Amino acid sequence: MTDFIDLNGAEQSFGDTDAQREVRQNDRDYVFHSWSAQAQINPLPVAKGEGVRFWDYDGKEYLDFSSQLVNLNLGHQHPGLVKAIQDQAGRMATIQPAMANDVRGELAKRVVEHSFEGARSVFFTNGGADANEYAVRMARHHTGRQKVLARYRSYHGSTATAITLTGEPRRWANGTPDAGVVHFFGPYPYRSEFYAETPEQETERALQHLEHTIQLEGPNTIAAIILESVTGTNGILVPTPGYLEGVRELCDRHGIVMICDEVMAGFGRTGEWFAFQAFGVTPDLVTFAKGVNSGYVPLGGVVISEAIHNTFADRSFPGGLTYSGHPLGAAAGVATFDIFEEEQILERVRDLGERVVEPRLRELAEKHPSIGEVRGKGLFWALELVLDRETRDPLVPFNAAGEAAAPFNAVVAACKNAGLWPFAAGNRLQIAPPLIISEEDLVTGLDIIDEALSVADGYYTGK
Structure with missing residues (x-):
């Protein structure tokens, strides 16, 4: 079975440890990454992207809720x-x-x-x-x-x-x-x-x-x-x-x-x-x-x-x-x-934003005390996470790094472990999937975020 095509045009299957090892090695030996301390990072090798998903070399599937860097509006490999x-x-x-x-x-x-x-x-x-x-x-x-x-x-x-x-x-x-x-x-x-x-x-x-x-x-x-x-x-x-x-x-x-x-x-x-x-x-x-x-x-x-x-x-x-x-x-x-x-992209973005995303995020805010505010438009939303709704203390301090950022990093890790690649910044989970996303996939992603927010709730200190 062919899962992806490699650099040389050859058909490959997920789980090819040699292929993954070579990709990792070339990246670590020769690629200089932006906004990073080079010895402190371990970039994910990606084998394939299609529609609103991408896969690593082990075959783990991720629902792309960040459109990579909020640029992949029409998704991976749009024909x-x-x-x-x-x-x-x-x-x-x-x-x-x-x-x-x-x-x-x-x-x-x-x-x-x-x-x-x-x-x-x-x-x-x-x-x-x-x-x-x-x-x-x-x-x-x-x-x-x-x-x-x-x-x-x-x-x-x-x-x-x-x-x-x-x-x-x-x-x-x-x-x-x-x-x-x-x-x-x-x-x-x-x-x-x-x-x-x-x-x-x-x-x-x-x-x-x-x-x-x-x-x-x-x-x-x-x-x-x-x-x-x-x-x-x-x-x-x-x-x-x-x-x-x-x-x-x-x-x-x-x-x-x-x-x-x-x-x-x-x-x-x-x-x-x-x-x-x-x-x-x-x-x-x-x-x-x-x-x-x-x-x-x-x-x-x-x-x-x-x-x-x-x-x-x-x-x-x-x-x-x-x-x-x-x-x-x-x-x-x-x-x-x-x-x-x-594909009536603008119409569907407005529809999904108003009919699916906003109501669901408002529900999440009722359920999860760690959500301080919900805001956004279309398929561009943010959940601002807090330690205390009354004081509005953020989940992690401004420009947090290292141990100070651990609570937010734990929320992000919960998303990734469940197969969702989030748009994470500061103390916010931001929602920006490809604009071609189906309602079913949109709901799936929001369900994963719902579960991940229980991690944020665990750090909540307010009443």
Whole structure:
């Protein structure tokens, strides 16, 4: 029986210890892993992925509830994406970005048409970090200003400007490669920095804080405000009512470019093509990657407004990438739009989110005292875990590591032992399965999380 195909195209069966040993050995001998102490990790060798599941070499099956890095929106080995890449490779594998290319132009057209009113063009990048880098560069050249405001509790990538924009702890060890970045607090009602008692009050006070930051930094020094439309890794923080609209008004008042980072939330994750579309705002620049082609080939980009596009009508834009709009990535991107329409992805994400996920998570919150808050939208949710609901003390401390992180690690291990690969961050279990997931598999995953939460309940210290 064939379980998977190896590197040499040979048919193999699960349980092949020699094959697994070689994969592990090559990884440990030659691969340098991101965000890791190399001697302290033991990466899982994966033999096969299909749909919403993947398997290790022993045949253990995992339900992928994190869509890998929240990019595998159409799942593992989607036949439409695979065929698009194969067909494109057969007719033109690559061409440099200074030349016009049919599939690159077609993808740009579709992205523009599905983004925002007044969108004019797309600059393609290799991923999300460089999309944010280039969006900031465009804003600076467009305005002639240098400062960029970005929120704490954010992640925008790990390249120079992108890691400086990032507001979470992964920024700390990297210093300040871009001195023009200033951070501010966004709305987070559950742990309000503004002592707000309602979402509306949180919006009002968060916007006042942002306005004061702008005033104190000097409005005429600020090129852009960048923010994740729905915060991803740092907590699935959905904007409070009127917040994004308020940011837009402040940007308009002071001539500041509004950049919506849609790298994680874009392409259907919240039930919209782009998450900002649910909040009645029109950004100036939109960055994307991940879901544009489910990460099958590296691809990202910046959607550019008419005004910013025209800034570079008669003067050169100072930037470029060898693989900008790579035909293989673009082909998978075009296929993504076709698949979304054929399989009614947006409709099913909204349906499953509203009818299955939210009600079940609310039930879990009633059952498990360790759940402090449930929040999210579409197939993008977070369970914030606490030691005490009254005090809201988190299950593990902020930026916990080692023994301090043990309680949360135990919850994650319970999920994995039961065959679920969770999206785990901080003190949160975050739910982000492939958008093609069936209702049956969705319920199965939520059942596993239900069981794993009994581990978190064991650490609960509240009444």
